[in-house]
Amino acid sequence: MVKKFLIAFFCITAHGIFAQNGTVSPYSYFGIGELRNNGTVENQMMGGISMYADSIHINLRNPAAYSKLKLTTYAVGLSHTEFQLKDFSQEQSTSVTNLDYLSIGFPLAKNLGLGFGIMPFSSVGYNLTDEVEITGEPTITNVFAGEGGLNRVYMSIGFAPIKNLSIGATANFNFGRLEYQRIQSVEDVQFGTLDRRESRINGYDFNFSANYTPTIKDKYTLYTSLMVNTQGNLVSENTERLGSFSLVNGQEIEVIDVDLDATNLRNTEIKIPFRTTVGLGFGENKKWFLGGEYSFQQFSDFQNEFLGLDNVIYNDASSFAFGGYFIPNYRSLSSYFKRITYRAGMRYDVSGLEVNNKEINNLGITFGLGLPLSGTSFDAFSNLNLGVELGRRGTTDQNLIEENYIKINVGLSLNAKWFEKRRIN
Template identity: 35%
Template sequence: MIKKIILSAGLLFGLHSFAQEGTSSPYSYFGLGKDRFRGTQDQRAMGGLAIEGDSTALNLVNPASYSHLRLTAFAVGGTTNFTTLKNESNSENAKRTTIDYLAVGIPMGKFGAAIGLMPYSSVGYKFQNIATDVNGIENTKKFTGDGNINRFFGGASYTINKNFSVGAQLEYNFGTIENELIESHSGLQLSSRERNTAQIKGMTYNIGLLYKKKLTNGLNVHGSFTLSPETKLNVANTRNIATTVYSQSSGAEYVNDSEDIDVPDYKITVPTKYSFGAGVGKQNRWLVGAQVTLQNNSKLINLSSANTNGEFENAQTYTVGGYYIPKFDSFSSYFSRVVYRAGFRYNKTGLILNGQSINDYGMNFGLGLPLGASKIDVGFELGKTGTTNSGLVQENYFNISIGFSIADKWFRKTLID
């Protein structure tokens, strides 16, 4: 009963939290928004490294890991993000708290399965451009946007032999993204407003492979591969054009005239994405590895009709990371059983603005705090996105993440003597 209460409360909390604004990045104006990390907090604390399966915890990056489970695993995690956004002359601070994933994994002998909910991308920006034309008239454009694309997923995997496991995952993506442009001119009381609302839904899928080879000296060699083929999501668009009056005294916006415009529905491409990684380690002691993720972002387009800026190129992410456990079965020292994790990540995001590739760098470290077969994962991330060159914005961010992994035999039979 307690487990059912935990799961039900988690689902209700998660569904509400996924609807919140998940980013404060101006770069979420482009494409499908800002990509969210799609893994658990223990993987995030290693820079995103996800090259092995676990018997008591979920690996949400590679569906081939589900058959490695030996206990039913319930996982939930969230992040608080602190960001400083700055250009060549100004800076502002922002804070966001989000739920990152909610999932359950079930072992079934050589098979394993998992279902869950996590965000795919988020939009959350607010900025303006001010320019003066040749007649001395000041033109102001205010851009705002918010929304999320979420992903409900279900996957299964099979352990072929002691070295290989394979898995596949089906994902239903859904969400609403709203983009708004308000344009005003000095000397004119009325402003024009264009509001575009995109309702997005569609299926994607992911396949994975995990490899593990035991060596004679007690070491294990790990390998990982995932592939998410190119798919298309359906976009149902609505557009509203209005003239507005802004009240300086109340700060309120009043609509003077409004008209809905018919906009054809269309499909948007989710590019092919694949990753491969490898590492070496000793069971329940340490692991070090590297991972490369590639995505064909050159096929992306912008959702907003007002967005004519930016180009897209193929994205690349390079990760190195690992963990260390002093003595996992220590009875005398709790901190000898703690998992110490660290990682580094470089991400070429695939977005080009004003001739500059937008890159992201991050350093991670974290702790896995054991609670029997369950655990609490705490992670910290320090990073930077973008640059102040060419009139752009640089984001300096610090993330605090926490994840709970509850493992138990939920479906064992009750015996009566």
């Protein structure tokens, strides 16, 4: 009965990933939208670091971690984000709720694990108004709107060929649709103009990772990791429509399909550059852990020819993350609070995005709890993970927008022994 309920729940929530509008950020106007943090709640609440692996949690960003799994694990994550957007003259508040991932992982054999799932990869969602006022001239109003995003289905495998060394690989298939619209109107002019663009995108990329975790003094563990996301080669099939419409009733007057074949923009390639992450950490198993990661991406190689924006520059991107966890006593029978996992971290992202000659960077502080779900029909190691992230992105300089946000994360990590063979005593 429980398995049937989970299957139904996973199908319903998977549909939600395809239907949701994942962001309200004006910076999703650029690139292929806002790239989503595709880590589990457990990883996100440690500043987003992904080197840590154990036997009861899925690690979405580090495929080598699947070699550690001892139980079948189901994971689902949701988030709600409250935004405060402001420029030099005004502020606006808004919010968005998302389903962030839906995954399953299980051991295939000793030191060998497999996982697959679905999650958002990028999101587009903005609605901006820009008024150009010149003395003695009519006011020109531009309205920019966009929606859509890319989703990702993946399959990962992890294997430990020798003691303390784990390796893994993930194959990702990315697909989705991005829609952009610009409407321009001039004061006292009856008709406005519109420009609608749509891209249908799909393509593959791969992730590879290696973890080396030697034991020190029979008590502590040194965590080292190397992760490489290969270049994402995406193919975009594009359409564009230009025309005019009535400002009185919104009726379109004359709209034509642009011949993109003539400019070689019907089918374009979008290349997402390599990303390399190195990590170093130290801890006592099932007690505490501290670690840090550094990522680098040559994002200056990125381009999206179809959009052709002239106020944006793509530079090399990097990020720093630091975090960890603490469990007072995971075996405690007398105190539930001693079995709770306490997590915290921080991260700083140099996005590589430069708009109006200003870098758009992000700073986030994270903290959260892992609450054991003992007494349920699942394995005693199942848990509910709660987290909060406080952050700031962007700037109000150069007529740009600063985003202050608070993100609430909820994740379930459910363990079961459904794939184990039955034994007769």
